[in-house]
Structures are given as structure tokens and as C-alpha cells.
Amino acid sequence: MEKDTTYFGVKEIARRANVSIATVDRVIHNRTGVSEKTKKKINEIIKELDYQPNILASRLASKNIIILAVLIPRVSVETDFWDAPLYGIQRAEKEIKPYGIQIRTFFFDLNDENSFETQANLILEKGVNGVLLSPSFIAQSIRFTEECRRLKIPFVFIDSNIPEQHSLAYIGPHLFKSGYLGAKLLTYRKEKESKILVVNISKEIENYNYLQIEEGFRSYLQENQLSFEVIRADIKDTDYLSVARNLTQVFSENENIEAIFVTNSRVFSVATFLENKHRKNISLVGYDFLKENIQHLNTGTIDFLICHKPEEQAYRAIMVLYQTLVRGQQVEKTQYMPIDIITKENQEFYQILPV
Amino acid sequence: MEKDTTYFGVKEIARRANVSIATVDRVIHNRTGVSEKTKKKINEIIKELDYQPNILASRLASKNIIILAVLIPRVSVETDFWDAPLYGIQRAEKEIKPYGIQIRTFFFDLNDENSFETQANLILEKGVNGVLLSPSFIAQSIRFTEECRRLKIPFVFIDSNIPEQHSLAYIGPHLFKSGYLGAKLLTYRKEKESKILVVNISKEIENYNYLQIEEGFRSYLQENQLSFEVIRADIKDTDYLSVARNLTQVFSENENIEAIFVTNSRVFSVATFLENKHRKNISLVGYDFLKENIQHLNTGTIDFLICHKPEEQAYRAIMVLYQTLVRGQQVEKTQYMPIDIITKENQEFYQILPV
DNA sequence: ATCGAATTCGGGTACGTACCCGCAATATAC
DNA sequence: GTATATTGCGGGTACGTACCCGAATTCGAT
Structure with missing residues (x-):
């Protein structure tokens, strides 16, 4: 050798x-x-x-350590979606820790804009070398990243994008195409004319994402000249009772609903509703690899889940910062994640890598 | 800081x-x-x-360099499937090169068992520290890996497995479940009774994989009490003319074929046949993210492609060897890859990472 | 007790890069 | 002309680990 x-x-x-x-x-x-x-x-x-x-020698000799900040929603009782990015961050951290890189994670509350602002300010006080954030609150995110730009701190968006903010990179889904695929899955081989229900369950905050998804969804129907009647349900309160109440009303007003598309991860609420009301033969498509969603996938209530590799998004985002700050490499500015289709049959293999 | x-x-x-x-x-x-x-x-x-x-310091100070051998099929004119693993290997190599790890790639010819043996012997002569291989030829692979075990050289299988050989790891698909999913996709929302054609296009070598896939395929139909009549076509010659000839015969003998499942990446041949014969309204599901397959996906001839992340398989396999040899870590012995569903709508985001 | 061998251990240098300290040469000021 | 900045550069040490070389200690045999 x-x-x-x-x-x-x-x-x-x-x-x-x-x-x-x-x-x-x-x-x-x-x-x-x-x-x-x-x-x-x-x-x-x-x-x-x-x-x-030789990066090894370089990082070994260099004493300046690099600190990255992560600003993402806290895992809530309502959804464990943000668990996955956390794993990705941990995996990345383990990998680049010997290179003298440390990660500080800051959590905000998805129901509280102020908590975002507070945590963002904490980051700015600390003085970090790079930031990974989920821009859940548009206005606050713009303010924060503007300050980052002023301080020359690179930042990366995951999960959703604010294109005008000149982030170092965006790593997440192409929401339009994701909704587009949703329509395909929901209508694939559907021949009978029936009504399609599009459900958005969220406080108004996340509306921006929702709009792109719905746009994609409708585009698919239009481009393929599918004449399903689309009705919408906007549900502002995310608890199950509100969802059930709303859906009950929609169903009483509309007969012949044979397919439902939920624009985010709260599809499990709709699934629970359908199961409680013993409504079979309704196709259901929604988002994200959550435990609850998988359960309904396995019972057959949910037909397909669409997923954008949240763990991978966060991992890559950290690595993008690492590559920029340590290696001085150019990175891809927009990295769309694969739009994964999860079914009962392949779900068991869709797991995140161990840390 | x-x-x-x-x-x-x-x-x-x-x-x-x-x-x-x-x-x-x-x-x-x-x-x-x-x-x-x-x-x-x-x-x-x-x-x-x-x-x-501190691995950085450790690898810097250590002068003993580690050599890994890769034994995979050469990219042929018939299929560029093995391009993807190559990318994965390159990506891994770039990442761990500074750690003093070198990779030597050996290609064999999928149509020539002897070439496998020759290359395998070359590897043994060279004396390497670890091996990544695709066990396309069972007998030869067993002989080779037995020798590796004797020499205490760890080896990792990708793409398909030989469970009894005590490899350091297997990284690839769960073929049974993959075929199972194939049946789901092919029959999803299919109500009319019709015939299903299962096509296997390959020289006998790869039969082992094929069998597991078909088993999964049939299990799905059985478990879900779907009474489609399944007919089979075994096509030993992989050139288009042979495929066309065979299919022509099958179609002349069977009316009412409305769905075709191809058990490997040569689904493009079947797609070409269907297009040439202007046979619409036949569902087609097959394997692998090849350029040609994507084309037929986009024209709508192929409904779904199933894919097992070949690039990622190879990348992970190298990393498993790295972790074992350099870090002395325990690794997961069986790493099933996700079974990805590719459609016209999401294919553009299913790309491999840049090296 | 003496000697040689085996055992047990410490000093020191190297890996490739970062960066401090300080010296020489040149430029600028008066 | 001398004094003082400024610029340009080299020596040398450090990062944390690997590993060579040789020294100290122990031990058994005579």
C-alpha cells in the first residue's frame, strides 16, 4: 500500500x-x-x-471554531414533523464536529410569532458564523435575514423559501410540483366524475406554502382536462373537533365527494374523521411521514403520502454552510428535494438514517 | 467564539x-x-x-493508507444503470480521500462470467483492505467472498444480496417488497378484470433477483384477493428485436392484456414495443431511473418506475467500509433502501447529487 | 551477585497547515 | 544624512495523534 x-x-x-x-x-x-x-x-x-x-491538516491547525445556528419550530404535540430535521442536524453535526464546527439550536413556537423574533435576536446577539432556518413567519424571517445579510452571516432556508432574500441556498420542495403530483395521485385512473375536496388545515401563517401547492394541484387537473369539481375547505383551527365540525358541514353540503387532498401534514385529522364516520371509498392524499399518518396509511384510509425528506433537507443545509464557510466552495443555490410517494407498501423502508 | x-x-x-x-x-x-x-x-x-x-489528527499522523476495491458491472450500451453507483462511489471517494483512502474500481461484463472472475482475482492479487461488490454471478461471488473472508478482507454487497455469505453489510432493495409494491401500482384502482403480463427480460444470470420480485408481485395480488390472470413472458435475449418478437406472440395468444409489469430496467424495450404497435391503455410498470425509461415515462407509456437509489447504495457501501476500517465502528448489517416511486410528475427531482 | 534478555516505557519527530513573532529591506519624513 | 514607518518575508511552534528509537526497569538463569 x-x-x-x-x-x-x-x-x-x-x-x-x-x-x-x-x-x-x-x-x-x-x-x-x-x-x-x-x-x-x-x-x-x-x-x-x-x-x-488538506482539510484535515487545515482544520487541525486552525483554532478558529465555527458556530452554526439552527432556527426551527419546536416539536409540538400536534405534530412531530420537526423531529426529522433535528435528526438530520444531529447527523451533520456528528460528521463535522471534528472539524471544529459547533451547532446551536434555537426553537420557536409555530403558534407564536414573537417566539421566532426572540430566538432570532438571541442568535444575532450570540454572533454566529452561519444560520439554518425555516422561514415559517415571512415578515419576521425577512427582517432577520436582512440583518444577517448586513452582518455578512450566510443563511440557508429549508422547508419553504423566500426567493427574494438572497439566501445562500434553499433546500426544500418545489411546492407547485408537489401539489401537481398530489392531483395526479388523487385522480390516477379515476374515471367516474365526482367531487374533489381540497382541505387546508392551518393557522393563516403557512398560507404561502399552501397557495403554491393548491396552484400546482389545480394546474394538473386543468392541464389534463380533468373536470372534477373542486371544492375547498379552509380550517383555521387545527384541533380535531374543529376539523370534524368543518368536514361534517362540507359533507352535508356536498354529496359525491370521492377524493380528498390535504395540503399539509394534518391529513391524519381528516383520516380520523373518515374512519369515525365510517366513510369508505374516499381517496385521501396528504403530506409527511408522521407516525399518525403512517397509521392511517396502514389502515388504508390514506392512499398516498407525499414527503420531501425533511431529515435530508436539514442535513444538506448544514453541509452547505460547512462547505461555504470551511471549504469556500460554491454551492447550488436552489436544491429541490425529491418528491417522494409513500404508500402502505413501501413505507417501512422510508426511514431516516441513524445518527 | x-x-x-x-x-x-x-x-x-x-x-x-x-x-x-x-x-x-x-x-x-x-x-x-x-x-x-x-x-x-x-x-x-x-x-x-x-x-x-480526533480522526483528523489520527488520519493525518497515520501513514498507512487504505485501499478499497469496487467490483461492479461495466456500463454497457444496453443500459446505463451502473452509471449511478459510479457517481456514488466518486462522491464517497472525494469525501474520504483526505483521510488517506483510495478506491480502485474494477469492471466486469454482465454477459461474461469469466470477466467477473478475472477482475476478482486481480483484486485479490493487489491486496486491498475492503471490497464493494455487486454479486451478479452467484457462484463466482461466493467463491470470491469466501476468499475474502479467509484473508479477513471485509466486503459489502450492493444491489442484490447473498445472505449466507456473512458480508459486512448488504445495502440494496428488499426485492420481495419491491415486487409487492409493483403489483400495487399496477392494479391500483383497476376495477375491470383483465390479464396482467409479467415480463422478465434477461439472461439467466439475474434470475435470482427476478424470482424474489415476482414472488412479491404475486403475493400482493393474492393477499388482496385480486383475481387478475397473470401470464408470464421470459425473454432471454435482451435486444429489441427479440423482445418485440416475444411480445408479439404473447399478445397474439392473449387478448385483454391491460397491464404489464417488467421485473427490471429493460422496461423501455416493452415501452418502445407498445408505442410502435400503437397500443394505448396498457398500464406499464418497471424498474430504474434510466434515460430511456424516463423518456417513456414522459410520453405516458410507462406509468411508474420503481427505483432503489443506486447512487446512494454505492455511496453508503463505501462509507460502511470507511467506518469499519478507519473508525472501527459497528455498522448495520442489512440496510434496505427506500423503494421509490417515480412518475412523470416527480421524475425531474429524482436526481443524483453532484460529485 | 552478574549478565543478558525481555518487558515496559518516555522522548521526540512527523503529518500538512495556520499563524505568531520578529528581522531585513525598502520607503518616507525631517 | 539619520530616524521612523512600512512592506516583505522566514523561522518556528502548535494542532492531536502515530510511531520510531532507545533507555530504564524487571526478571530469570547462572
Whole structure:
């Protein structure tokens, strides 16, 4: 097992340029104190040798440690969706910890805009090198990221995007296409004309996402000239009783509903309703790999779940920050996640990687 | 940004044990030359401090480089399936190259058992530290891995498994469940009774995989009491003309075929046939994210593709070897991949990560 | 008790890079 | 001209671990 002799380091560069290692180092980190002439010469040699710094040695020698902040919703009793990104963050942290990178996680309450603001301010006080956030509250997120930009702190969005904010990257779903796929799954091989119900269960906050999904959903029907009548139900209170009350009304007003699309992870509420009311033969499609959703998938009440790899989103987001801050690499600005289709038959293999 | 002060290294262990760093090092790598008494003492301190070696420093100081061999089919004109694992391997290699790990890739010809043997022997001659292989030829793979076991070279299977060979790990699909899902997709919301055609296009080699898939496929139909009549077509020659000839015959002998399941990636041949013969309204489900398959997905001839993340399989397999050889970690022995469902609507987001 | 071998251990250097310190040479000021 | 900045650069140490070399200690045999 011979040693890799094709590798040239700073030492070789210094030798070829007739300078010391320190000078080469100055050029590499473009610090001051090198004449234009030698700088140019060294840069040429670097290019010629296609010098790749040894990150191991680099991070070992460097004492400046990097701190990343994570700003995501706290896992609530209502949904354990944000568990998955947490796992992704832990997996990433474990991987890059030896590189001197630390992660501080800040949680906000999805029912409380102020908690977002408070936590965001905490991050700014701390002074971190990079931020990963879920921009659940648009206005507050804009304010926060604007401040980040001013302070030259790179930030990455996951789960949903604010395109105008010049984030370092967005890692999450293409919501329009996701809704588009939802319509496909809901209507695939459906021949009889019937009504389709689109249900949005959320406080108004998340409406932005919802709109893109519904737009995609309707586009599919339109493009494929499917003439199902689409009715909508907007349910502002997320508890089961509210959902049941609303749905009861919708069903009393509309006969012939044979398919339901829920625009977010609260599809389990609708499933519970259908099961309680013994309504069979209604197709149901919704979002996210939650324990409760999987249960209804297994009982057959939910036909398909759509999922965007939340664990992977967070993992990649951390790695994007790492690559930018430590390696100085360019990263893909928009990384759409796969739009995964989960059924009763493949759900058992859709698990997150162990930390 | 304070330095991480919670970390204790060998130096601290040596200090607490009143020995030198070298002695601690001897204990850590359980080399000889340490008395039982000091060994015990040092081990206690290690446990107490929950010492985690700094891999960066470790790999930097260590001069012994690790060589991994990869033994997979060459990308052929018939299918570019094995492109994806190659990408995964490249991605893994880039990541762990600075740790002193090198990868040598050996290709064999899927139409030539001998080429497998030749390449396998080459690997054994070279003397490598770990092997990743696709056991396309059962007998030859058994012989090869038996030799690996004798030489104490760990090996990992991807794509398909030989459970009795005590591999370090298997990373690939659960074929039975994959076929099971295939049946679901093919029959979902199909109400009319009709015939289902199961097509297997391959030289006999890959039959083992095929059998598990078909078993799963039939199980689904049986468990769900679906009384579609299943007919089979075994096509030994993989060129289009043979496929067309065979299918023509099957169709002439059977009317009322409304759904076709192809047990591997050659579903594009069947799709081409259907398009040439202008046979619409036949559902078609098959395997793998190949360019040609995607085309037929987009034209609507193929309804669903099932895919097992070949890029990820290879990536993970390399990482499993890395974790075992470098970090000495235990790894999951069987890692089933997700069984992904690809449709026209979500295919554009099912791409492999850039290297 | 003496000697040699075996056992047990510490000093020290290397891995490739970061970065501090300080010296020399040159430029600028008076 | 001398004094003082400024610029350009090299020496050297440190990061945490691996591992070589040789020294100290122990032990058994005579």
C-alpha cells in the first residue's frame, strides 16, 4: 500500500517559488504582506499543481471554531414533523464536529410569532458564523435575514423559501410540483366524475406554502382536462373537533365527494374523521411521514403520502454552510428535494438514517 | 467564539495516568509493551473521559493508507444503470480521500462470467483492505467472498444480496417488497378484470433477483384477493428485436392484456414495443431511473418506475467500509433502501447529487 | 551477585497547515 | 544624512495523534 505520491502541499509550492511556507500561506488566505510579484508567481504554481489543501491538516491547525445556528419550530404535540430535521442536524453535526464546527439550536413556537423574533435576536446577539432556518413567519424571517445579510452571516432556508432574500441556498420542495403530483395521485385512473375536496388545515401563517401547492394541484387537473369539481375547505383551527365540525358541514353540503387532498401534514385529522364516520371509498392524499399518518396509511384510509425528506433537507443545509464557510466552495443555490410517494407498501423502508 | 474546552485527548489521559503519550497510544491501539496494571488504569481513564479520538489528527499522523476495491458491472450500451453507483462511489471517494483512502474500481461484463472472475482475482492479487461488490454471478461471488473472508478482507454487497455469505453489510432493495409494491401500482384502482403480463427480460444470470420480485408481485395480488390472470413472458435475449418478437406472440395468444409489469430496467424495450404497435391503455410498470425509461415515462407509456437509489447504495457501501476500517465502528448489517416511486410528475427531482 | 534478555516505557519527530513573532529591506519624513 | 514607518518575508511552534528509537526497569538463569 504505497503512499499517495501525487499530492503536493504548501511545502512543494514554497520550494518551487523559492519562498517560505509562510508566504505561500499568506497568498492562499490572501492576507497582506506579499508583493504582487511573488503573489502572482505563487498563484501560478498553485494553479499549475492544482493544489487542494488538506482539510484535515487545515482544520487541525486552525483554532478558529465555527458556530452554526439552527432556527426551527419546536416539536409540538400536534405534530412531530420537526423531529426529522433535528435528526438530520444531529447527523451533520456528528460528521463535522471534528472539524471544529459547533451547532446551536434555537426553537420557536409555530403558534407564536414573537417566539421566532426572540430566538432570532438571541442568535444575532450570540454572533454566529452561519444560520439554518425555516422561514415559517415571512415578515419576521425577512427582517432577520436582512440583518444577517448586513452582518455578512450566510443563511440557508429549508422547508419553504423566500426567493427574494438572497439566501445562500434553499433546500426544500418545489411546492407547485408537489401539489401537481398530489392531483395526479388523487385522480390516477379515476374515471367516474365526482367531487374533489381540497382541505387546508392551518393557522393563516403557512398560507404561502399552501397557495403554491393548491396552484400546482389545480394546474394538473386543468392541464389534463380533468373536470372534477373542486371544492375547498379552509380550517383555521387545527384541533380535531374543529376539523370534524368543518368536514361534517362540507359533507352535508356536498354529496359525491370521492377524493380528498390535504395540503399539509394534518391529513391524519381528516383520516380520523373518515374512519369515525365510517366513510369508505374516499381517496385521501396528504403530506409527511408522521407516525399518525403512517397509521392511517396502514389502515388504508390514506392512499398516498407525499414527503420531501425533511431529515435530508436539514442535513444538506448544514453541509452547505460547512462547505461555504470551511471549504469556500460554491454551492447550488436552489436544491429541490425529491418528491417522494409513500404508500402502505413501501413505507417501512422510508426511514431516516441513524445518527 | 470560544474554543471547545470539553475535549480531552491522549495528552490529558497521559497526564492523569502519570504515563507518557506513547503508552496511552499503545493501549489505544492495543499494541504490546504495556503492563496489565497500567493498561487497566489507562482504559479506566479512557472510559471515564469517554475519549473520542480526533480522526483528523489520527488520519493525518497515520501513514498507512487504505485501499478499497469496487467490483461492479461495466456500463454497457444496453443500459446505463451502473452509471449511478459510479457517481456514488466518486462522491464517497472525494469525501474520504483526505483521510488517506483510495478506491480502485474494477469492471466486469454482465454477459461474461469469466470477466467477473478475472477482475476478482486481480483484486485479490493487489491486496486491498475492503471490497464493494455487486454479486451478479452467484457462484463466482461466493467463491470470491469466501476468499475474502479467509484473508479477513471485509466486503459489502450492493444491489442484490447473498445472505449466507456473512458480508459486512448488504445495502440494496428488499426485492420481495419491491415486487409487492409493483403489483400495487399496477392494479391500483383497476376495477375491470383483465390479464396482467409479467415480463422478465434477461439472461439467466439475474434470475435470482427476478424470482424474489415476482414472488412479491404475486403475493400482493393474492393477499388482496385480486383475481387478475397473470401470464408470464421470459425473454432471454435482451435486444429489441427479440423482445418485440416475444411480445408479439404473447399478445397474439392473449387478448385483454391491460397491464404489464417488467421485473427490471429493460422496461423501455416493452415501452418502445407498445408505442410502435400503437397500443394505448396498457398500464406499464418497471424498474430504474434510466434515460430511456424516463423518456417513456414522459410520453405516458410507462406509468411508474420503481427505483432503489443506486447512487446512494454505492455511496453508503463505501462509507460502511470507511467506518469499519478507519473508525472501527459497528455498522448495520442489512440496510434496505427506500423503494421509490417515480412518475412523470416527480421524475425531474429524482436526481443524483453532484460529485 | 552478574549478565543478558525481555518487558515496559518516555522522548521526540512527523503529518500538512495556520499563524505568531520578529528581522531585513525598502520607503518616507525631517 | 539619520530616524521612523512600512512592506516583505522566514523561522518556528502548535494542532492531536502515530510511531520510531532507545533507555530504564524487571526478571530469570547462572
